[in-house]
Amino acid sequence: MLSRIFSCVLNGLDGSTTDVEVDISNGLPALNIVGLPDTAVKESKERIRAAIKNSGFEFPMKRITINLAPANTKKEGTHLDLPMALGLLDAAGVIKNDSVKEFAFIGELSLNGKINRVTGILPLVIALRNNGFNKIVLPDENAAEGAIIKDVEIYSFSNLYEIVQFFKGEIAATPVQRKLIIEHNEKNDSAEDFSEVVGQEGIKRAFQIAAAGGHNILMIGPPGSGKTMLARRFPSILPDMTYEEAIEVTKIHSVAGLLTNYSSLVTTRPFRSPHHTISSIALIGGGRMPKPGEVSLAHYGILFLDELPEFQRNVLEVLRQPIEDEVVTISRINGTLTYPSKFILVASMNPCACGNKLQLN
Ligand SMILES: Nc1ncnc2c1ncn2[C@@H]1O[C@H](COP(=O)(O)OP(=O)(O)OP(=O)(O)O)[C@@H](O)[C@H]1O
Ligand SMILES: [Mg+2]
Incomplete structure (x- = not known):
């Protein structure tokens, strides 16, 4: 048969x-x-x-x-x-x-x-x-x-x-009801809000411009000046995602197996902050069983590289293509895969390895 x-x-x-x-x-x-x-x-x-x-x-x-x-x-x-x-x-x-x-x-x-x-x-x-x-x-x-x-x-x-x-017709089944839960207010409930930043009017303005225009930001400053703190609060001033953007982000998170709430769309912009020991494959995606990397998980959101000079040089080099093209193409013997990667890059660093000197080397 x-x-x-x-x-x-x-x-x-x-x-x-x-x-x-x-x-x-x-x-x-x-x-x-x-x-x-x-x-x-x-x-x-x-x-x-x-x-x-x-x-x-x-x-x-x-x-x-x-x-x-x-x-x-x-x-x-x-x-x-x-x-x-x-x-x-x-x-x-x-x-x-x-x-x-x-x-x-x-x-x-x-x-x-x-x-x-x-x-x-x-x-x-x-x-x-x-x-x-x-x-x-x-x-x-x-x-x-x-x-x-x-x-x-x-x-x-x-x-x-x-x-x-x-x-066999021995039991009946009805289709699952479509219920779309959109949690637009989720980010407002989060503890980290941009309004908590005291003073620092110059950098706040820079963040506002970056949020409006989707620009990348590099913060250089001595330890304790609030770089990490500012970056973590950046998502709270980004515009809401449209339905199409939310579907695309949810698709990526679904493929990566990262969805925690299985009944709703991801409606808050992703904020990804990989540790500086990350490998280039984990950042860009791929592997033997290809998975989206951090640049794709940050799609329509923020990729935050804290302590930028600590990242390996080859890892930073692979960022070049996804930033320019807004997609990552991974080639395999059996074909090529494309993952979207349109994100705002936020990076922070100390002016010098010793932390305090205000000169760039
Ligand atoms: N403008 C500010 N408003 C409120 N809190 C601030 C501000 N600047 C710094 N802080 C506080 O100071 C502490 C240190 O800030 P943070 O860790 O962001 O510094 P950093 O610049 O990332 O330092 P490092 O270079 O060591 O990583 C944090 O607890 C942060 O909340
Ligand atoms: Mg820091």
């Missing part, structure tokens, strides 16, 4: 739909995944096998081939567990319901059949919607995040057994 289930994979911040095709044929029992899966996807085999068995279904002792199409792009992430397990159950004749093809599925499986939370839900849901899917099944814990997006019906289930029961 052959089955086809729909899902999506991420490439940077953009998602592209993936067809999960499952074929079950006679032969020696085996489970093969093809279509350039990465390690996490290859490990799915074990999770799928255990989840199907522990949900009370029979795992077919036949030759099973799972193809992730298009087969020429690399597939990353654990969120393909659920579509692969459902494809397998569909091909084995357990589901027997064609409406499964109207849905797209995202979710990681636990060995007991529970559907676990995954990162990057927002860009995945946006990509599926743009590709014409209007019914999407997500893990319970991601449902509120997915429901931020307009014009899609989000269904959520806590385990594999429930989904199968739903497609």
Whole structure:
């Protein structure tokens, strides 16, 4: 039997739909995944096998081939567990319901059949919607995040057994209500406010101009003159983000797995203050499993480099391209990724390594 289930994979911040095709044929029992899966996807085999068995279904002792199409792009992430397990159950004749093809599925499986939370839900849901899917099944814990997006019906289930029961018509499910919580006043509640800065009219004016025009700032001054203090209070005078900006910032934070409140958009401008020992990859993004770096996490917000001369020279050099282009392009053998990086750079330093002398060396 052959089955086809729909899902999506991420490439940077953009998602592209993936067809999960499952074929079950006679032969020696085996489970093969093809279509350039990465390690996490290859490990799915074990999770799928255990989840199907522990949900009370029979795992077919036949030759099973799972193809992730298009087969020429690399597939990353654990969120393909659920579509692969459902494809397998569909091909084995357990589901027997064609409406499964109207849905797209995202979710990681636990060995007991529970559907676990995954990162990057927002860009995945946006990509599926743009590709014409209007019914999407997500893990319970991601449902509120997915429901931020307009014009899609989000269904959520806590385990594999429930989904199968739903497609068999034995239980009913209603789409998750879209509830958008915008916390515009969040920053006003924070303890650090620009009004707390005493005197210093010159630098305050400089900060106001930078906030209005999006300019970068370098503060040079002796220890204790309030440089760190001023920078930390800078976000409180920045303008509010627009809806589009908030969606883009939330997408980046979703991919990086940094969202703490899964039901709301990030509406306060990010303030990122990496330690001076940061590596160039952590600053710019990338790595073996590419992740946005600090410059992208600071998108539409502030990147604060305290004690600028302490940063390694090569780390400061890599900032040049993202500041000029406002995007970071990371090249890999399998293609290139682009993350946005439009931020205000705020840096502070002492005039001299000894701290006090007022001369630049
Ligand atoms: N204009 C000011 N208004 C209110 N508090 C201030 C002001 N200037 C400095 N302070 C206070 O002085 C202390 C030292 O300031 P801060 O740590 O920002 O100095 P700094 O310039 O970053 O020093 P360093 O070069 O050692 O990092 C802080 O507790 C800060 O609150
Ligand atoms: Mg300081």
